Amino acid sequence: MTRTERRERQRRRKLQIARRVASALLALVLILVCILLLTGGGKADTPEPEAAVTGPAAMPEPQRPEQEAVDPLEADKIALAKMVWGEARGCSTTEQAAVVWCVLNRFDSGGPYYAGCDTIREVVAQESQFSGYDPAHPVTADILALVEDVLTRWMAEKVCVGDVGRVLPAEYLFFTGDGRENTFTTEWRGGQTWDWSLESPYEE
Structure with a gap:
């Protein structure tokens, strides 16, 4: 392997590490966003006006299972x-x-x-x-x-x-x-x- 090839291989490895770090940080941000959404972002709950029912009650959407963050390391x-x-x-x-x-x-x-x-x-x-x-x-x-x-x-x-x-x-x-x-x-x-x-x- 020539010196140029070794440098190129090392550059690709550093890029791969940077992508792993970015993926880990993104996963952490997504987890924090989910926590804020689930807790209401720290705001007090306020009652919403009830909508008038004019037809058959709407069926609730099925809840999708939360995906666990994948640790790239x-x-x-x-x-x-x-x-x-x-x-x-x-x-x-x-x-x-x-x-x-x-x-x-x-x-x-x-x-x-x-x-x-x-x-x-x-x-x-x-x-x-x-x-x-x-x-x-x-x-x-x-x-x-x-x-x-x-x-x-x-x-x-x-x-x-x-x-x-x-x-x-x-x-x-x-x-x-x-x-x-x-x-x-x-x-x-x-x-x-x-x-x-x-x-x-x-x-x-």
Whole structure:
């Protein structure tokens, strides 16, 4: 794959992410609108004048079931939660968050090895990459909540400038662990080792 093709692939992936974020925001807006309509928008109810009945009573229209909002990142969240459970479930919250950021760093990197991945789940499921990932692993509520928190910060980083609470810089794409703690590096072998110098937004 040439450099131009990699750039074009990366541009398409960023566009796909933007569309997912827009879909999620649109779903949230629709939910809020439905809530306002169901509650009357916070206005006091006023009685309406009764219409004179001049013919057969009109049959009420059948109510249509409300459609649930679809989360475009649902499959990615599940894969990340299962991976964190396998890679860092005994680690601190900050280290668990760093594992998620490591995956997102790979997804954003545009590197040739990850260029074929169109979703975060595909990055997680790459062969011989995250040994702790297993589709059979459980999804626990606490890890899933952390995954959602990191994804929210990651998406916010793409639309604004400022500190969103990263715990791992974007250049760190690799990590190894011993079951108790993980070490993050910029290269598969060698490179810089992360020193945890960023302030963590999580209370340990």
